Amino acid sequence: MRASVETATNDRLRSVGGILGATYPDGGDDSIQLFTEGDDLHEAMIAAIENAKESIRLEVFIFAADEVGWRFARALSAKARAGVDVRFHFDARGAATGYSAHLFQEMVKAGVKLKWYRPWSWRHPTRYFQRNHRKLLVIDEQRLFLGGFNIRRENSRALCGDGRQRDAHVSIKGELAREAAAVFDQTWKHPDRYTVEVISADGAESDRPKSPRPTYLGWKGMARLYADVIGRSRRSVYITTPYFCPGGIVEQAMREAAKRGMDVRLLVPRDSDPPFVGWLTRSAYSSLMAAGIRIYEYVSPPRGKLHAKTAVIDDDWCVIGSANLDHLSLFVNHELVLVARNGRLAKALRDQYSEDLLEAVEVQPKVWAERSWTERSLEALGWVGRKLL
Numbered sequence: 001m002r003a004s005v006e007t008a009t010n011d012r013l014r015s016v017g018g019i020l021g022a023t024y025p026d027g028g029d030d031s032i033q034l035f036t037e038g039d040d041l042h043e044a045m046i047a048a049i050e051n052a053k054e055s056i057r058l059e060v061f062i063f064a065a066d067e068v069g070w071r072f073a074r075a076l077s078a079k080a081r082a083g084v085d086v087r088f089h090f091d092a093r094g095a096a097t098g099y100s101a102h103l104f105q106e107m108v109k110a111g112v113k114l115k116w117y118r119p120w121s122w123r124h125p126t127r128y129f130q131r132n133h134r135k136l137l138v139i140d141e142q143r144l145f146l147g148g149f150n151i152r153r154e155n156s157r158a159l160c161g162d163g164r165q166r167d168a169h170v171s172i173k174g175e176l177a178r179e180a181a182a183v184f185d186q187t188w189k190h191p192d193r194y195t196v197e198v199i200s201a202d203g204a205e206s207d208r209p210k211s212p213r214p215t216y217l218g219w220k221g222m223a224r225l226y227a228d229v230i231g232r233s234r235r236s237v238y239i240t241t242p243y244f245c246p247g248g249i250v251e252q253a254m255r256e257a258a259k260r261g262m263d264v265r266l267l268v269p270r271d272s273d274p275p276f277v278g279w280l281t282r283s284a285y286s287s288l289m290a291a292g293i294r295i296y297e298y299v300s301p302p303r304g305k306l307h308a309k310t311a312v313i314d315d316d317w318c319v320i321g322s323a324n325l326d327h328l329s330l331f332v333n334h335e336l337v338l339v340a341r342n343g344r345l346a347k348a349l350r351d352q353y354s355e356d357l358l359e360a361v362e363v364q365p366k367v368w369a370e371r372s373w374t375e376r377s378l379e380a381l382g383w384v385g386r387k388l389l
Helices: 038-050 067-081 101-110 125-129 157-163 175-189 221-231 248-259 275-282 285-290 327-332 343-358 365-369 373-388
Strands: 019-023 032-035 055-060 085-091 113-117 136-139 143-147 169-173 236-240 263-269 294-298 310-313 317-321 337-341 360-362
Touching (some): 032 038, 038 143, 067 101, 136 175, 285 365, 317 343
Parallel strands (some): 019 337, 055 085, 263 294
Antiparallel strands (some): 032 169, 055 136, 294 360, 310 317
16 A cells, blocks of 8 residues: 555554654553653663563663663663563764763673664764664564653652653554564664655555665655644644754644644743753744744743653644654654554643643743843844754
8 A cells, every 4th residue: 555754644554754653542451651750661661671572672862871771771681691682772972971881881791782873983974963862662572662761860750859851751562563663673774774664554565765865855754744743733732842943844834723723832941951952942932922822931840851742732643752843853863753643642641731831931922022132132043043954
């Protein structure tokens, strides 16, 4: 059954350049589970690793040599010694955060297969700017975890208290785990190849265009995905992102939805890291509010730093994964997001969104118009940065 990125329908299971999608029936089953706290996620992932029988595939941007990282390293090493095929693909730049040669050497000795994604090369320095930003764990091709959490203590409330970094992750059982394994294998075997795949509901593959370098269509796949989902809205669009600089196609979709009368809201952290990213984000405030979009700034602490990357459309469709709404995630990095039509998951994300708004301050157009010239100057720099990107 042939399909294209633009015409893939709601009922198809699809993997499009790092986009996994499915229609899940609502009900009481445990096929899909949402995590918004790192401690809960870590416990579930460790338990899944310890129960693995045949294979473990792990991709993560940051894998720190702290209490959390060492716990995962020991669990992975134990399964490798037991004969399980354990493959760990980690990003060379992300691994520099809390890096420990000893930790990785211990895993290699145990039989874990490790691969660095794009370490620095003087021969190909520009390649270093494309990173593998995915966070993916696949167990026995039967269960997957994906989302925005890295593996480090900063995500643990038990270790860092209320100041921990919050994100969002999902666990899914079933067919989609096999598709996620295929996405992992593609990058594992061909890290420099970008593939666009469309999988039909019955699992039959359509044409799989491949190229030795990312094609223009492939680059725009993630941005088009967000624009398409937002364009489907009939009531509301609620977006959470730590960085907001998506470019014209996504911002235009948001403005058009607001002008159609949809309740469009954007939730971002008030304090960005690094600060320059905040200037990029705020340089879009005026045009977004002029279109009718409501903007909220999350104030942290006491509830922790907000780093979630989610979207909820009409309490029906939702997007969750590793991709920030910025140029790097949408057009450069390897990312992985889930697009699901599932009322229970959408409601859970909507409820979390409502809780987060209690700790946020809405940006009022009149107050915004009276901001200082210092702030305006910084936003002007951000505006130039957006145009350069």
